[in-house]
Amino acid sequence: LEIRNLNVKKVWALNKQIVVFYDYYSKFQKTLSLYKEKTAFFLTFIIGVICIVGGFNYGIGSLPNLDRGAYPVFVGLIISVLSIFLFFSTAGEETKAESEAGLRTNGKRIMILLLVLALYVLLVNQIGFLILSFFLLMFLQRLMGQTGWRTPVVISVITVIVFWILFKKWLNVQLPDGLLKF
Amino acid sequence: MLNALFGGFQTAFSMSNLFACFIGCVMGTLVGVLPGLGPVGTMGLLLPFTYALDPTGAIVMMAGIYYGSMYGGSTTSILLKVPGEAASMVTCFDGYEMAKKGRAGAALAAAAIGSWIAGTLGLVGLMIFAPSLAKLALAFGPPEYIAITVFGLVLLSNLTGTSPVRSYLAAALGLFLGCIGMDNISGLPRFTFGSMNLVSGLEIVPLIMGLYGVAEIFAFLEESQEEREIIPVRYRELYPTREELKRILPPSLRGSVLGFLIGLIPGPAVVIASLMSYKVERRISKGSEFGKGAIEGVAGPESANNSATAGAMVPLLALGIPFAPATAMLISGFMIHGIAPGPLFITQHSAMFWTIIASMYIGNVVLLVLNLPLVGVFASILRVKSAILMPIVLLLCMVGAFGINNSIFDIGVMLVFGVIGYLFNKIQLDPSPLVVGFILGPQFETAMRQSLVMMGGDVAGIIFRPISGTLLLIAFLSLAFTITKYFLQKRYSNVC
Numbered sequence: 001l002e003i004r005n006l007n008v009k010k011v012w013a014l015n016k017q018i019v020v021f022y023d024y025y026s027k028f029q030k031t032l033s034l035y036k037e038k039t040a041f042f043l044t045f046i047i048g049v050i051c052i053v054g055g056f057n058y059g060i061g062s063l064p065n066l067d068r069g070a071y072p073v074f075v076g077l078i079i080s081v082l083s084i085f086l087f088f089s090t091a092g093e094e095t096k097a098e099s100e101a102g103l104r105t106n107g108k109r110i111m112i113l114l115l116v117l118a119l120y121v122l123l124v125n126q127i128g129f130l131i132l133s134f135f136l137l138m139f140l141q142r143l144m145g146q147t148g149w150r151t152p153v154v155i156s157v158i159t160v161i162v163f164w165i166l167f168k169k170w171l172n173v174q175l176p177d178g179l180l181k182f
Numbered sequence: 183m184l185n186a187l188f189g190g191f192q193t194a195f196s197m198s199n200l201f202a203c204f205i206g207c208v209m210g211t212l213v214g215v216l217p218g219l220g221p222v223g224t225m226g227l228l229l230p231f232t233y234a235l236d237p238t239g240a241i242v243m244m245a246g247i248y249y250g251s252m253y254g255g256s257t258t259s260i261l262l263k264v265p266g267e268a269a270s271m272v273t274c275f276d277g278y279e280m281a282k283k284g285r286a287g288a289a290l291a292a293a294a295i296g297s298w299i300a301g302t303l304g305l306v307g308l309m310i311f312a313p314s315l316a317k318l319a320l321a322f323g324p325p326e327y328i329a330i331t332v333f334g335l336v337l338l339s340n341l342t343g344t345s346p347v348r349s350y351l352a353a354a355l356g357l358f359l360g361c362i363g364m365d366n367i368s369g370l371p372r373f374t375f376g377s378m379n380l381v382s383g384l385e386i387v388p389l390i391m392g393l394y395g396v397a398e399i400f401a402f403l404e405e406s407q408e409e410r411e412i413i414p415v416r417y418r419e420l421y422p423t424r425e426e427l428k429r430i431l432p433p434s435l436r437g438s439v440l441g442f443l444i445g446l447i448p449g450p451a452v453v454i455a456s457l458m459s460y461k462v463e464r465r466i467s468k469g470s471e472f473g474k475g476a477i478e479g480v481a482g483p484e485s486a487n488n489s490a491t492a493g494a495m496v497p498l499l500a501l502g503i504p505f506a507p508a509t510a511m512l513i514s515g516f517m518i519h520g521i522a523p524g525p526l527f528i529t530q531h532s533a534m535f536w537t538i539i540a541s542m543y544i545g546n547v548v549l550l551v552l553n554l555p556l557v558g559v560f561a562s563i564l565r566v567k568s569a570i571l572m573p574i575v576l577l578l579c580m581v582g583a584f585g586i587n588n589s590i591f592d593i594g595v596m597l598v599f600g601v602i603g604y605l606f607n608k609i610q611l612d613p614s615p616l617v618v619g620f621i622l623g624p625q626f627e628t629a630m631r632q633s634l635v636m637m638g639g640d641v642a643g644i645i646f647r648p649i650s651g652t653l654l655l656i657a658f659l660s661l662a663f664t665i666t667k668y669f670l671q672k673r674y675s676n677v678c
């Protein structure tokens with residue numbers, strides 16, 4: 001009984017942690033959407049800095065013989081200066097209506113799509129174009145609002161076969177065979 | 183010149199080139215009809231279909247796709263009030279009103295006839311201007327190339343997006359992306375972060391497909407989808423009345439000249455050309471019927487954007503410098519097939535140049551003949567549910583990105599740029615300057631380093647050359663004007 005109690009307590013504590021984490025996460029997301037422009041320009045500023053630091057590391061040389069780092073330093077400076085300017089000149093907070101609209105958008109579906117596409121990229125060499133693309137198409141159709149199973153299956157089979165014949169056989173694109181070797 | 187053009191027509195009339203032109207036009211129109219996928223996205227999407235062709239056939243097909251997708255964009259503007267691309271936004275105003283009045287067919291015909299007239303006149307302009315500019319460009323040295331790049335990027339950034347400063351940032355980011363990979367002069371890698379895949383640099387096609395195709399699919403996922411109502415077109419409605427035909431001709435001619443001249447200027451020429459032509463036509467007709475279904479409001483802008491396309495081909499074919507994402511896409515098509523456009527292209531690949539010109543003309547005729555009777559078929563693609571169409575488009579993008587080097591890495595690059603394009607859209611950054619910056623970056627850097635060596639490190643020597651000096655002065659004045667305007671506007675809005 002004690003052990004069970006302990007587990008319940010542990011689960012409860014973990015659950016609480018998850019709730020707290022989720023709370024932080026949603027606050028972070030809200031802040032991001034409120035300050036999305038500032039966040040973006042901060043990120044571009046970081047890119048500019050990477051460019052400058054990278055450039056100096058490669059070496060800038062001296063006039064007239066510039067080294068391979070000079071141009072990235074030049075471009076990095078432009079990026080950084082413009083980012084700083086835009087960071088301070090954009091409004092800190094968007095209007096309430098704007099931020100609410102931003103929050104209402106369907107970001108979750110995009111995240112799922114990205115995850116699935118990343119998995120596709122990782123696995124396509126092993127599993128192969130035919131099988132994986134079939135499942136990808138099925139999944140995408142359902143994600144984008146297609147109901148039922150018959151249409152997605154038929155469309156996926158036809159598309160995958162047509163693409164295989166068109167690209168692999170006719171246009172000589174080396175689509176990965178994976179598990180099915182023809 | 184006429185002999186060369188005749189030779190070009192002879193080559194273009196070969197079965198394989200005619201077929202490539204025909205297929206390019208059909209596929210371009212079919213995909214161009216899809217809202218959101220403009221000419222750039224369409225060309226990226228359909229590029230893999232050119233892989234199996236010889237260089238001439240491939241370029242002919244690309245040009246067909248370009249024209250076809252432009253025409254496809256107008257179809258959705260007229261039938262749905264959804265512009266397939268920015269250039270056909272103006273067509274919505276009167277085209278859709280005409281469609282509501284039961285003259286959808288006539289509006290589509292006006293767009294097709296206007297585009298054909300403009301395409302024909304635009305090509306005449308291209309034939310005259312491109313070879314002379316190329317001859318002039320033979321005298322260009324690296325300093326002139328620096329000036330042209332700065333001039334192009336500044337003008338493009340000033341004219342695109344919500345604010346020029348944001349566009350400058352996009353262009354600079356493009357220049358940075360162009361640095362990734364092997365340095366042109368020393369041959370040593372930069373910003374590859376240890377990845378072998380990045381040593382040869384980023385490929386333009388996955389980058390464009392991501393920014394224009396995948397980003398569009400993300401945006402689609404976010405929006406709530408509603409069924410669209412398509413205005414039906416009957417076959418007998420397709421032919422404009424004699425009076426309508428009379429009204430189509432003058433705006434088409436005016437639009438053609440205006441569009442071509444605007445097309446020569448770096449920037450989103452097709453959009454500006456169609457807007458300008460609409461304004462001109464409204465002023466000439468005293469605006470009575472405009473906005474309520476005036477056929478001039480369809481014919482003028484449609485002709486202008488088509489001849490602007492031909493105008494934009496002048497710097498592309500004569501200098502090898504693209505000033506817009508669509509021409510950047512064309513140039514990447516050239517490069518995939520081992521052709522490097524530049525001042526020597528017209529003299530060294532004279533046969534190919536004239537074949538392209540001839541096939542562009544044939545493409546215009548094919549579009550006219552094909553689009554009028556088949557417009558119903560093209561419009562019917564809009565009846566296919568997006569939930570079915572979009573996944574197929576995404577898979578096509580992925581196969582296309584993969585097909586360039588047979589590399590999975592390129593699919594990853596495309597997806598990353600899909601996310602970047604989506605975020606750009608969120609913060610109102612136009613991706614066009616990024617694409618052009620990316621394309622021009624490596625050439626710009628090489629020219630800069632060569633010029634400095636040539637001038638012994640004397641920067642003033644680059645600025646005070648007649649051609650480069652003039653171009654840099656224009657770019658500087660344009661930059662100064664934009665910045666002053668920006669601050670004045672800000673100050674004025676603060677006072678208010």
